[in-house]
Amino acid sequence: MASTSSGGIPNQAAGRKLPWSEVIAFVAIAVIVLAGVLAGVLAGASPQGILTNVGFYASIAIIFAVLALGFNLQWGYTGLFNAGIAGFYLIGAYTMAIAITAPSPPIVIGGIPVYPGHLGGYSLPLAVGAILAMLAAGGAAVIIALPALRLRADYLAIATLAFASILQILANNLQSVTGGAIGITGIPKPITFVSANAPFLNAITIVGIGSAILLLFLLLLQFMAESPWGRVLRAVREDEEATMALGKNTFNYKLQAFALGGALMGLAGALFAVTLGYVSPSSSFAPAVTFSVWVMVIVGGSGNNRGVIVGAFLIYGLEWLSVQLKDYVPIALAAGLPTIRLLLIVVGLIAVIAAGVFVLFSRYMPTRGWGRVLRKIQERGWVRNGTIGAFALYGLGWVFVFLEQYKPGAIGDTIFYTRLMFIGVLLIILIIYRPEGILREHKRVLR
């Protein structure tokens, strides 16, 4: 088998060592959630609201994890680079919405059409809707793959990006099917609660169902990856010519992997429709979704199913946190601007002095005791990287302060957009320095 040359899936049994990077990732996720909760508390939200919010985080993170699994199957295992994740996601969400909602006729008030209505009103069971969503997205994946799969990776990327953007145009304009810019509302929940706690209970249900689905597909994918089928996929990724020479119809394997990945993305869309209760051609299906999923998979290590799930929780956690902070930070900044400025100055002075002392000290570092520890720290490049990182954060702090001073209130937006900039920076840094992902002890070259 051609795949023997490059190791298969990371061998869990071999790694007896504590997987430090994963431990750190879990701690980071916990910190993110706590920070979000804290921001909520400081902003004066009710405990119930905060819990619902955390539940919302978990359910969307699960949805992203499913997306990431789908993309991982396409790229991580088979080497098919999909730039239109948002498109398959959209198909899933709309299919689900059309399948399970009750009829919603057009609304006309005073002769003016307020709502154009949409296709559907079939009130199908949720499970049927989810299956239809998977079929629709998988079918779309087949259609887009037929012309593009044989070509180089860039063609596939461009074709899928084009596909996703056509779908957004359709969702916006094909009113009779999609409800136009307003979209489809009134998507039923899995269980209808009538208590005051309904939002929270809904979130919990979704988290429950979502985690079950996630677990199911994780196990399924792990199993398939170890099967002969999965081995052929990896062989295709490593060397398609050689695999072809072994008599495998690589095109069919690629098609299957791509379709299955697309179906998973459709499932994620279906979950999303149910979670939100409505779908609209908003930013939920913007290309930024695709790029976020890329980051999640790269962070988790492409080809590592467990890793990409952790990556999804981590990266979506950061996005979620930025939304929480978006509301809180401007308030805090406005209130404490002078204090914060003073703090920044003091911290900056201390940092500069500390760095200077360290540099001087490192020249004459003793070879024993603390000196050895310091030297080790220095040898690992932590000092340099740490200094760069600290200065970046420090600069960011000042940027915020100045922004708040000159454009009061704009800081919230800035946080929101710097979130996407952060995604961009992560993409670049990871692809250059850690293409194998940061949650992976195992080294494997990315294609």
Place this chain on the structure above:
Amino acid sequence: MAQDSGSQTSSPDRARSRWAALRPTARLRRQLVQASIFALILVAVIGGLSFVFGIIVLQYAMGGLVVSSIVIVAAIGLTVLYGIRGFANFAYGDLMTLGAYISLLLSVNGLSLVWGAIVSFFVLAVVGILLEVVIFSRLEGRGPVPPIVASVGVGLIIQNGIRSIAGTAEWLYPVPASQDIVIVPGLGIHPVRGILTLVIGVTFVLSAHILLKYTNLGKAMRATADNLELAKATGIDTKRVTYAAWVVSCSFASTAGVLLGLGTAITPTMGFDVILLIFAAVIVGGIGSPYGAMLGGLLVGLSQEMSVPFLVWLERPDVIGLQFGSAYKVAIPFIILIIVLIFRPWGIAGRRPAFARRSYFIERVTRALGGERGAIDASVGEANGGR
């Protein structure tokens, strides 16, 4: 031998027979004929349509030409970089946006737009070199995907950096308002948005042609795009050629961005919104080929604009009653793109790879049905200038 070549004297008729070899060849003549047939067909189609549907078609064709000239400038920039660096730059649209905003920044601060555009032309050239040095040179030899990922990262940084600094509001260049110049009733063209854009577009096409065909740098660029390894082994300084490609690519992006901003409005997503149009032009023309990009840009721009009357016609209740028909005009280039990907992935102007002796489509079908192993697949990309 090289040392004395300059001093060698040759008899006049021997020299004549030597230089006779430089007269236009069959290929050149063939190309001229092809180009004029293409132009004739285009003119005939547009003329026929306008004869049937009225002068409005000409108006749309004019609009299409204007859009084309923007798309072509951008597509040349994108494809030159693709040819030499071997990856699709997804940040290209955002680089256009950056160019537009730099000119905007300068022109709202009192500089004239022309100077703003010139400054941003050079600023973006520097940005291009920085991108290569800081990011993309580290991804060399790792296939097409890592640079795509990094370029998306660059795009996100530019786009959202602009958003958080300049806000999401629409901006307009401070150019004096002027009326359309009416050529014949029903057919007008705006002096800035129309004529100036066309003129700049043509200027850029011509300068790209001169650069590629008549300068040594251009020849070296084409050689490097053809075959990087061989270029190195020939002694071409491929590093400098790469920088030159970034300079050309990014400065063209800047100008395309300014033209786009002139034509519509300046927003943080203006470039990203047209990136697929430009990709379509590049792929339709044959990825990596500047001349293909010109042809592709023309085709894509014209078809996008000229589809409007057709889509409006589709909107009529007695036809199919399509809602918001003209909103679909942006989908037209994608449809062309998909058709080209199915039937001629090497582009309409690209060279048909040697292996595709039979009809490419037939070969594809044979293989999909489990037929014998051809040589299509990944090699199509390679035949199109990739590596």
Place this chain on the structure above:
Amino acid sequence: MLLQAENLRSGYGEMEILHGVSMTLDQGEMVVLIGPNGAGKSTLIKTIFGLLRPTEGRVRFRDTDITGYHPRDLVIMGLGYVPQTNNTFPTLSVLENLEMGAITRRISPLPLHWNRGSDQRRTQSRMMKDAEIRERAMETVEMFPNLQPKLREHAGSLSGGEQQMVALAKSMMLDPEVLLIDEPSAGLAPKLVDTVFSKIVEINESGTGIVMVEQNAKKALAIADRGYVLETGRNRFAGTGEWLLHNADVGRLYLGGQA
């Protein structure tokens, strides 16, 4: 000694292909490398020409240690290389291909010193203006009369034999002291092989030292001064062309039985 490779170890990535190969080339000599497919002949040439970096061993050109030099510097110093495949720029015309062959000695009309830099210090040869490069191209092409009418055609549209000629002509633009040629006869009809070989002999007789890889071992050995037989990345035999041609072992193993 003009060119000397000494105990080279080299390969692709982690995979070592050459396990210590040596060869030499004297002034004006023609040396042929033969061996079965995958023996590492192309790898050896690429390593000499700086396209691969040896992990061990030295390459010397005249008195200079050129191990690990960039190919560009080697071109400037007077080495030339014709790859096994893809050895022309397909979308450039034949004439432009030849012009590219002389790019390292071109004087830019602009004060940009586009392709010069430190080059002049390493070479005593004269730089050329564009017109001189043209002139030189015309002169070079006289050696290959069948290219004369095709100067303006894309190299990619020529036949395999013609492309081989273009590649040879391109590498002759600077009149290199050493020319490394990788399988010039690959994929050519037998008649064309003779034409190409006669060109190579002609080049050799004009004073250029030639290292040539060939599958057509008998024909190649017949025109070569000396030959090396490589096998699985090691030197196997070495000797004069004559000797190798009549050596029983070499004959049995590599020349197809009858010797």
